[in-house]
Amino acid sequence: MPSSPSPSAIATEQVADDRIAAVRAFNRFYTRKLGVLDQHLGKSPFSLSEARVLYELAHRDELAAKEIGLELGLDPGYLSRIVQSFEEKGLITRKPLPADRRQYQLSLTAKGRQTYAKLNLSSQNEVAAMLAQLSAEDATRLTQAMATIETVLERRRTQPAAVMLRSHRVGDMGWVISKQAAAYAAAYNWDISYEALVAEICAQFIKNYDAAREHCWIAEVGGEPVGSVFLVKATDEIAKLRLLQVEKRARGLGVGRALVEQCMQGARERGYKRMTLWTQSILVAARGIYKSAGFELVSTKPHHSFGQDLVGETWERDL
Template identity: 90%
Template sequence: MSDNGADDQIAAIRAFNRFYTRKLGVLDQHLGKSPFSLSEARVLYELAHRDDVSAKEIGNELGLDPGYLSRIVQSFDEKGLITRKPLPADRRQHQLSLTAKGRQAFAKLNLGSQTEVAAMLAQLPAGEAARLTQAMATIEDVLEQRPSRRAAVVLRSHRVGDMGWVISKQAAAYAADYGWDISYEALVAEICAQFIKSYDAAREHCWIAEVGGEPVGSIFLVKATDEIAKLRLLQVEKKARGLGVGRALVQQCIEGARQRGYRRMTLWTQSILVAARGIYKAAGFELVAAKPHHSFGQDLIGETWERDL
């Protein structure tokens, strides 16, 4: 490659970086009207998505100076956002966890960020949002240079046409994998129809997982009571299994329930759905009840799983 070609590429990347940081408004180091700096917001995000993580682990993950990170942790502690306890293996290091106040602060910050991004995406022509997120995934994939590169998973909100896709894919998958009959398709259709008819954006949501711009999975958050949210219709296409799609969908559903003010979460599944049960258990759900039943043309054991939020 000629020097001019390399110079042009460097100039293009630097120009994009200036454009991107200006577009997202991070040059002022504050997020909207939030009291947190960009670095503080990143630390809050890590604490909200990881249990009992050490300050050192967060520093390594985010590339933060230890002294600067220490000041952030001290500030969070003084504000009652976190708890700290010494690590058994090295009492100079501390495990950090968000308090209820800390989770409330993150939920407010996260919701504000989601609203701002949603407003930006709403201004784009039809189809351009998917093109934008796929381009971002490509940039991340190229720059990370992972030894075994995996396709990026993008979670988006439901839109017109998605319910038909969910019904078709759910019915076909469970018929092929477990021999369930058409009565399961009827149940999924009823759930989706009710979701559309009574949809309350403040309390409910559906997320569609995409890889390469193609739908590969779904999950629903619906209202059970004012205090309890229900997780429904988790499904991942066979071609996308092993990419972390199911875990990403469940974590998004849990976080969505927290942001909408629920205190507890429940779900109903079957004992034969081993992979899904593993995801639920890893996400903090506990089996609270099991009952045999005959449904979808099969003898099954229905299970209720729950967790606090």
């Protein structure tokens, strides 16, 4: 005759059942709260899956359709219909992969990037409206709890964390200003006038932001920002790369190179023919990245700025 479960075993099973019920209840709650079960995302004409595809293409250039399908877990037939719809609407271009002409490489068009920028802004506004109903303390508790969930459920990595590039969002300009000022003060003893310059650049970027001609990318590792770069308009044909920065803890992961390459690709997609940047001779690591990316030093000029005697350098390259 089989023995009856012990009281401790019954209690353990009950705890497991309670946890499963709690997770399922939370899953129903947050999907309803964030509206991800709606046919369309927010007030846009896009489904959640379509919005995810747009997101991937906006943050990772020239992806293969198969890669997107695998990462998002989309049925190949369904993904094919999304790709066809995007192409008909002029949101993407696709071309056969050189290594396998049965597979296609996808890229957003200028119209596609504008569409994503509007969708992204709408989503940001919806979340901002939800957070605005909370106190500052509750908003912090909420985002910290979300971060805990992500950390606990994330698979353990046996290799260095992947670098993800995303578009700027609310709060990023403050992060850029703070990190830039602190990094250059610590490494080169630059004074607070540099912080003022970065703040002015960021303020003008936000005030005059034109998604069709300009952009900012934030690099993240493990969900935390570790670097940034700005693409801004110099003239109708010349783009300017500004405020490249990589946190010390993320150096050696290829973050700087990824940001510069993304900035150049973004400039090409926006129709620029040439790119320029201004840096200082003492910034050896950054100069190495620019040189390996094909930039050439075109002029130098000594100057006294940020409390130091410096040699400014202008680097340029065709796109």
